[in-house]
Amino acid sequence: MIKNIAMKKLFTTCLLVLCATIVLPSCQHDEPEGIKPVEERSILLLSGIGEIYDVDGKVTTTLPSCQAVSQIIVDGNDYFVSGSSSKDRVGYWKNGKWNTLHIDFIDDVEHWTAGIGKWDYYIFLLDYPNVLKNSGIFRLKDSENFIAANHGISVSEGKCYVVGSDLVEEPVEARVPVVYHEHKGEYVSQRLILPKGVTHGDAWSVYAYDRDHVIVGGNAGREPAIWVDNVLHILHRGFGVDNAFEDIPNGIVTAIVRIDGHTFAAGHEYYEPEKKIATVWRDGVPEQVLR
Amino acid sequence: MDIQAYGSDLYLLTHEYSLVHAEDYDYEALSSVLWMNGKVVCKIPYKGMVSFAVY
Structure with a gap:
């Protein structure tokens, strides 16, 4: 009899511990899965000359060989910046480091990258007069008089x-x-x-x-x-x-x-x-x- | 100005939330203001901010 009561108490205790293990953690997190709480988020502000500021107004990164920039986007914990390098190459900065896109342009125009998009492992650049998708060139047809908007690309x-x-x-x-x-x-x-x-x-x-x-x-x-x-x-x-x-x-x-x-x-x-x-x-x- | 979503939160970067016409700007006195859901996250000196990211 005593043994049965002890077994029941032990079972009840185990059940309570199990419930607490399942329920309590879900109560502690109000954010959906994968969404960081506000205080754990990183915020980067990009200046037009390639300085990246934190919310305290301090420069955290200066993009190397940067002539001008247009947009910053994130994918997971990586950030990507579009703009123009002083080395006369077309590409983007990933987490502060320059990546050149190796493209054989047939045009002879000065390139200006007005925006950036990303999907899967593809980088899209609005690089007038083209859209670049990784190393692929997609011409903006009849764009002689087209003026692209800043950040004028979305994927x-x-x-x-x-x-x-x-x-x-x-x-x-x-x-x-x-x-x-x-x-x-x-x-x-x-x-x-x-x-x-x-x-x-x-x-x-x-x-x-x-x-x-x-x-x-x-x-x-x-x-x-x-x-x-x-x-x-x-x-x-x-x-x-x-x-x-x-x-x-x-x-x-x-x-x-x-x-x-x-x-x-x-x-x-x-x-x-x-x-x-x-x-x-x-x-x-x-x-x-x-x- | 730039706008971003993070989860269900709306982030907005402004430079001109109550300012006179561009010709009258005193850029040295300007601030960039980042908002989240209508509340100020930070206010920092204007450095020609063009974009921002939250992650």
């Missing part, structure tokens, strides 16, 4: 998009927003639709997701806008203030990201005719960052 599951503006002559000579995608070994452009009566616009940012979807941010005429799979959405300006500069948009979207199915478009508008303010549009609704 989702291997599918790459490039944005910027192109010059058109009809109905009037003007710059219009375009998005390039790969087609049979080269990149072909598509003009993004503008509202009726609006003749100019620009694409300043791009975010690709789920391989076949793309959001482009910019301005349609003088209004901030996004194009979701090429469908135009003019964004409401919270202040509704027109600026004092005839040729400058009243608002622009300069960066885009999607989180949990929501679209965040960042840019600015004006709160006084000569003063602008950073704005984030969450699913099209403006939220001022801070005045």
Whole structure:
């Protein structure tokens, strides 16, 4: 009898220990698997001349042979920077070290790498007038007058998009927003639709997701806008203030990201005719960052 | 300006959160401000920041 009670107590104790072993660790971690808690994350800020700062404002790395840089991205615990090397080579910096892409260019132009993307072991560089995929060259077709946006490249599951503006002559000579995608070994452009009566616009940012979807941010005429799979959405300006500069948009979207199915478009508008303010549009609704 | 997602968190880099027109900038006095979900993570002197990364 005593032995049975002891056995039951031992069994109960073991069960409690087992439950605690399973349950307690899951209670201690609020973050999804693979997502670091806020205090354990690393943040790197990249200056235009290739200095990498930490959040305390200290230079942690100076990229070697750097002439100018355009973008930093991460993949796992590695970071990758696009830009131009003073050694007249095309490539990128991985974790602060230069990697040359060995490419036999047939053109004779000065290369400027405006952005970088990554998927699997492929590095994509927006290296005007081409997209480079590791050592492969993909020409941006009919891009003589194309101006790529800074960070104007985005890759989702291997599918790459490039944005910027192109010059058109009809109905009037003007710059219009375009998005390039790969087609049979080269990149072909598509003009993004503008509202009726609006003749100019620009694409300043791009975010690709789920391989076949793309959001482009910019301005349609003088209004901030996004194009979701090429469908135009003019964004409401919270202040509704027109600026004092005839040729400058009243608002622009300069960066885009999607989180949990929501679209965040960042840019600015004006709160006084000569003063602008950073704005984030969450699913099209403006939220001022801070005045 | 740059924007990044880390998990469900939104990070935003701004330089001009309340500033006069570009012609009037005093760049020496500017700061870059990094936000996470609307709260300031850091505010550091402006060095022509073009991009950032969180990992």
